[in-house]
Amino acid sequence: MVDVAVVTGAGRGLGAAIADRLARRGMHVVVTDKDEVAARSTVDNLPGQGTAFRLEVTDPEANRVVARHAVGIGSLRVWVCNAGVLFTGGVDEITDEEVRRQVEVNLLGVIYGCRTALEVMRDGELLCLASLAAHGPVPGLAVYAATKAAVLSFCHSVNVEMRAAGRGVRVRALCPDATDTAMVRQVAGSPSSAMLFTGTRLLRAGDVADAAVGMLDSPRAVRTLPAWRGVLLRTSALVPRLAERAVPLLCKYGERRRRQLQ
Template sequence: MSRKLHSPVAVIAGGSAGVGRATLDAILDRGWRVAVLARGQDRLTEISDAFGDRVWTRSVDVSDGAAMDRAADAIVEEFGRPEIWVNSAMLTSFSPFDDVDEAEFRRITDTTYLGTVNGCRAALAVMRRGNIVNVGSGLAYTSVPNQAAYCGAKHAIEGFTQALRIEIARAKRPVTLSMVQLPAINTPQFDWARNRMETHPQPAPPIFQPEVAARAVLQAIDTDAREILVGRSVLKLMAGNMLFPEVVERQLTQMGVEAQKAEGMDPDARDNLQSPADYPSRAHGSFDARAEDDGIIVDGDFARKAALFGGAAALLTVGILLGRTSRASMPRLGSDGDDDTAVPYYVRPTEYRS
């Protein structure tokens, strides 16, 4: 039986947790209905139970292009034709390259890069107009050690998105294709990714909450931006790689691995590389006490012009003055307003607040 209603439809691939889950909440808050695609059926069931007819869900592996095409057709038939499509699915492994075999590297690439490609193909097959947003990373500009497969995939997404954007413009299709380049975000990725480091992984500081990323996705949609840069760290990565790449690489050689290490190791660590981890549907990971609720969100083209005419310092300054989100920072979970350096870096998932 069709569940079509008279309100706009969005699709989020990788929408059951992390940035995708925060984006789901943000789009639902605008009154849209959302189709959620993800591997984990338990999390999809949780979302369906929470939001009822406002959501449509299907368990699908984004690396399977045929399955994504079938899901897109089903969305149109059962839920409505989408006007927004967000590609946010990803996998990673916190491991030295020498420890990552071909199958593991391919699995990360198939999900993170080809999953985005498959999402764009499926979206363009069913969308008549609207916005496609590919969720990227500052690591598309400057890579870090111990995540070679993930960094390579994010670089690939950047190149693919630019090529496809030009083709869409040449065809004069009324579809806007945007990239949102994210900083380190407090998501469950760091609780369930494959990890060969001797400690629990963490987002390399500064860390931002997933809601900052969700606001950036909405800004890309609202402004039809070509690219959105999020967080001062992404601006620094972009400027540093453009102006002083050898200095950036030297610093990452010295501290790039250590910046990704939290204190301690979770004895119940998960591994979601081959199958979904047993984990609730939530946006936040284990680093609420250290994550910032607000951050710079700036149009990437504007930032580049600032860098061209005023240098990297102007890029950062203008971004701070004009690109900051209007929402004021809220107190951090687990923070009483005092210096939070005494708060443990890693909080086990069982200790989360709902």
């Protein structure tokens, strides 16, 4: 029986790169995106078998339709919760709709996807894309960071639940730094995105996809890219007074780099 993987938000960028890596492993990839045309384009470029589906991840029943399709093809082995949205700005500056959309897509979309997969998956892998922002204070991205921290907590808890229940499902979370994708580029014109540019460079989608799919062969439940950035953010979260002084300086550095990239 053919092994099947579902990837959400795979019409472009990181999701498309992950779908490509899974197809190279011989899996039939169900490529989902709210933009069905983009999903079909990804499928057309896969080095293997795939199916395109329009999916709004915030709709629980729509997730179930995709799951039923996946198990109709073969054995559902991997479900990747990659779909996400990003709006930058002070927490009192972004709109109510931008708050709602980030919470619904970035958090509820992951929860609904994982719950759906667990309804039909006997054993396999749930892989959720969190973010470096999950580890500490990220001014200008407070709501986004909150959703990603919640995703990371959710993955930890569900992974323990699976072990306690004796189920053969493992839950993984990948926390990459800012990646050179359309989602990041579309907010790069705003000074409120400065924290996205405080690393040595934007990560490449292909490199992040390699790390994501590589977690399927690893016992690690969480991986941060790059690891040293995760250490810095976690330290700042543990020492709030240090963060209050250091993070604004980091933002100034990020703003200089942001302007250079324009």
